[in-house]
Amino acid sequence: MQTATAYVNAVYEKACQKDTEQKEFLQALKEFFDTITPVLAQHPQLIEENILERLIEPERIYQFRVPWTDDQGKVQVNRGFRVQYNATIGPYKGGLRFHPSVNQSIMKFLGFEQTFKNCLTGLPIGGGKGGSDFDPKGKSDREVMRFCQSFMTELQKYIGPDQDVPAGDIGVGSREIGYLFGQYKKINSYQAGVITGKPIPMGGSLGRTEATGYGLVYFANEMLKEANQSFKGQRVVVSGSGNVAIYAIKKVHELGGTVIACSDSNGYIFDKNGIDVATLKQVKEVERKRLTAYLEKNPKATYHEGNVWQLEANFTIALPCATQNEIDEVAAKHILAKGVFAVVEGANMPSDLAAIACYHEAGILYGPSKAANAGGVAVSALEMSQNNLRLSWTLEEVDEKLKEIMKTIFLTCRNTAKAYGVAGNYLSGANIASFLKIAEAMVAQGVV
Ligand SMILES: NC(=O)C1=CN([C@@H]2O[C@H](COP(=O)(O)OP(=O)(O)OC[C@H]3O[C@@H](n4cnc5c(N)ncnc54)[C@H](O)[C@@H]3O)[C@@H](O)[C@H]2O)C=CC1
Ligand SMILES: O=C(O)CCC(=O)C(=O)O
Numbered sequence: 325m326q327t328a329t330a331y332v333n334a335v336y337e338k339a340c341q342k343d344t345e346q347k348e349f350l351q352a353l354k355e356f357f358d359t360i361t362p363v364l365a366q367h368p369q370l371i372e373e374n375i376l377e378r379l380i381e382p383e384r385i386y387q388f389r390v391p392w393t394d395d396q397g398k399v400q401v402n403r404g405f406r407v408q409y410n411a412t413i414g415p416y417k418g419g420l421r422f423h424p425s426v427n428q429s430i431m432k433f434l435g436f437e438q439t440f441k442n443c444l445t446g447l448p449i450g451g452g453k454g455g456s457d458f459d460p461k462g463k464s465d466r467e468v469m470r471f472c473q474s475f476m477t478e479l480q481k482y483i484g485p486d487q488d489v490p491a492g493d494i495g496v497g498s499r500e501i502g503y504l505f506g507q508y509k510k511i512n513s514y515q516a517g518v519i520t521g522k523p524i525p526m527g528g529s530l531g532r533t534e535a536t537g538y539g540l541v542y543f544a545n546e547m548l549k550e551a552n553q554s555f556k557g558q559r560v561v562v563s564g565s566g567n568v569a570i571y572a573i574k575k576v577h578e579l580g581g582t583v584i585a586c587s588d589s590n591g592y593i594f595d596k597n598g599i600d601v602a603t604l605k606q607v608k609e610v611e612r613k614r615l616t617a618y619l620e621k622n623p624k625a626t627y628h629e630g631n632v633w634q635l636e637a638n639f640t641i642a643l644p645c646a647t648q649n650e651i652d653e654v655a656a657k658h659i660l661a662k663g664v665f666a667v668v669e670g671a672n673m674p675s676d677l678a679a680i681a682c683y684h685e686a687g688i689l690y691g692p693s694k695a696a697n698a699g700g701v702a703v704s705a706l707e708m709s710q711n712n713l714r715l716s717w718t719l720e721e722v723d724e725k726l727k728e729i730m731k732t733i734f735l736t737c738r739n740t741a742k743a744y745g746v747a748g749n750y751l752s753g754a755n756i757a758s759f760l761k762i763a764e765a766m767v768a769q770g771v772v
Contacts, residue, residue, distance in 0.1 A: 326371060328364035332357050335376045346429035348648060348673070352436050353380060355677060359755040362744060367760075375763045378771075382409045382435060383416075385428070388478045390456055392471045395464055404475050406454035406482055406490075409435035412765045415486050416452030417442055417701060419493030419521075422500065424459045431455060433648070434493075437672055438701070440758035441694040444733050447705040452488055454479070460495045472503035480508050485517030485711070491704045492521040494647065497567060497609075498533065502526060516711035520704035529707035531722035532700070536670065537571025538723070539699015539730050540643065544668040545579060546734035547689050547750070553665075556580035559639040562599075563587045563632045564646030565608050565615055568670040568697065572643050574601045584639060585632050587646060588615045592632035595625035631655065638663045645670035653678035660686050669693035680751065695737050695754040702729045 326334070336357055343349055357376075364371055390402040405428065408416045418438040421430075431453050439451025458471050482488060492501055501521045508518055522528035531538075541555070548554050558581040562569050565586045573583045582598040593599070593615050600622055607617045616627055628634075633642075633655035642664050644650055648671065651659070656679035659667065667683055668691035669675065675683070683690040703726055710716055717725075734750075741753030 325368060328361050328368075328371065331364065331371045332361050332376065335380070338377070339380060343429070343432075346432060348429045348433040349436065351649075351677060352433040352673060355673075355680065355751075356436075356440075356755055356759075359749075359752040360759050363756050363759065367763075370763050370767070373763075373767055375766060378766060379410070379762065380436065382407050382432060383411060384408045385431070386479075386482055387428070390458065390471065390474050390478065392467070392474045394467055402456045402458040402471070404454070404456045404478060405431045406479060406488070407431045407435040407452060408482070408488055409451040409453070410439040410762065411450035412762055412769060413443060414448035414450045415484075416488035417449035417491075417704065418451055418453040419455075419491045419701075420496045420500075420504075421453070421455035421493040422458045422460050422495035423455070424457050426455045426457045430648070434672055437694050439762065440755065441698045442701055442705075443758040443761050444695055444736060444754060445698050445702040445705060445729055446732060447702060449489075449701065449705050452490070453493075454490055455493065455496075458495075460500070465499070468500060469503045472500055473507040476504045476507035477511065479504075480511050483508075483518055485515050485708070489517065489704070489708060490519050491701070492567070494566070497521075498523045498528070517708045520707040522707070527707075527711055529703060529710055529722060530717065530719040531726065532703045532707055533567065534571040534574075535703035535722075535726055536568045536697055536700030537573070537645070538575045539702065539726055540568065540572050540645070540668060540670040540696050541575035541579065542699065542727050542730035543691055543696045543734055544641070544643070544666065546731055547666060547668065547691055550734075550738065551689060554580070555641075558582070558641050559584050559637075560641045560643060561585045561632060561635060561639045562643045562645050562670075563592075563650055563674070564644075564671065565604060566645070568700070569645040570601065570604055570608065572645055572670055573599050573604070576643075577601065581641065584637060585635050586615075587632035589646075590614060591616075591627055591629040592635070593618050593625045593627050594635065594637065595622060596637070597624070633659060635662070640665055642667045643670055644674035646674065647671055648673040649676045651675045651679045653682060655679065656682035660688070665689060667691070668696050670697050672697065684749070690750060692751040692754050694758070695733050695750060698733055699726050699730055702726060
């Protein structure tokens with residue numbers, strides 16, 4: 325039989341030949357494969373089952389046309405996707421992203437990551453992802469509504485509370501989820517559990533809006549405790565200024581840290597006394613303006629064009645919460661030179677492979693996205709539970725469950741890494757623990 329290394333290399337080579345252009349997808353595979361080779365050496369039956377080749381192939385991908393009419397009466401066309409990656413441990417579950425960069429590679433990398441993330445939550449949810457190259461920026465509410473209605477007119481054929489349950493991601497917040505769910509109900513019937521992140525009066529869960537950002541900080545806090553550290557007195561930089569970033573900043577401040585900078589896709593603000601969350605929420609959630617509008621309300625802050633990871637000031641903790649590959653090798657080296665001892669990821673795959681190698685080489689704490697940002701999908705699964713039970717938990721109840729889930733994910737990563745001889749490597753811990761559970765379930769279900 326092939327050795328584990330030869331098997332992993334062969335599967336990766338084949339993927340590279342099949343999906344040559346899909347660089348984000350291949351990157352996600354490489355990051356994963358590098359950590360699980362030793363596990364395959366211990367479980368040769370998984371090689372016999374050809375588990376990797378089965379696991380990396382999405383169960384199915386839908387791609388569809390999304391025509392809609394803009395405010396000038398002109399017909400526009402976008403491309404829609406839903407990747408149903410893996411439903412071995414539960415219905416497909418994962419967000420929808422509306423951003424001009426969306427393509428099949430990005431959808432596949434996100435669906436692949438989601439499969440393992442969802443498994444780490446310990447809740448019965450499989451992995452999926454979807455979205456469109458539609459750009460909500462600069463569109464009126466009515467344009468966004470018409471787009472969402474057209475998108476859902478097609479998507480509704482493929483989803484259901486026990487089949488596939490979408491939610492939000494970049495560019496999809498409660499406004500979009502409201503329009504999407506409204507159209508689903510018009511075509512079908514009221515089935516609350518068909519989508520999560522719903523506005524509260526439509527069956528949403530308290531705490532879902534905050535869950536990814538809060539969960540990230542709960543996870544980071546567990547990492548810090550393990551290293552006899554805390555958020556108290558830390559100078560923190562958060563990239564992005566959207567849903568994940570805003571609630572991560574809020575929770576860091578509650579735990580005694582100071583977030584001195586955050587960003588959008590054009591530039592970043594530096595506010596040495598700490599980002600004012602109320603102002604940020606007003607600018608981003610209510611007015612939907614660029615970050616420069618923050619300065620009108622907080623003139624002591626400064627605005628700089630470019631990537632926040634070029635910040636001149638020193639800081640100790642980095643929480644990337646914007647997008648994939650925002651930290652490359654140059655940015656990682658800059659971050660390390662500024663005194664950072666922990667990078668914990670709110671965005672999906674924000675560090676490229678060279679950046680991750682820099683963290684490992686420097687021996688800093690590194691919390692990988694599939695573990696650290698799982699709080700959002702975990703509370704989405706709690707929303708599904710509440711919808712099924714036809715009841716609503718209080719914010720305190722949801723937050724308590726989220727804290728417990730994030731602590732358990734941390735312990736799973738920590739204990740698995742230790743058991744496989746890579747103590748402190750939470751990336752390996754996350755990959756190995758979720759891989760073993762899904763692989764075992766896939767073997768149990770037969771070759772399907
Ligand atoms: N919303 C959720 O529950 C979850 C989101 N995530 C991930 O978190 C990240 C952020 O998502 P959300 O906050 O939900 O999206 P969002 O649409 O609310 O905000 C995205 C933010 O990132 C900024 N951004 C986008 N590209 C950027 C770039 N190149 N440089 C700097 N800033 C940039 C945008 O200006 C915006 O402020 C994404 O990677 C997403 O996949 C992960 C788990 C759950
Ligand atoms: O809440 C969900 O179902 C999905 C959240 C998400 O898209 C993610 O975890 O990346």
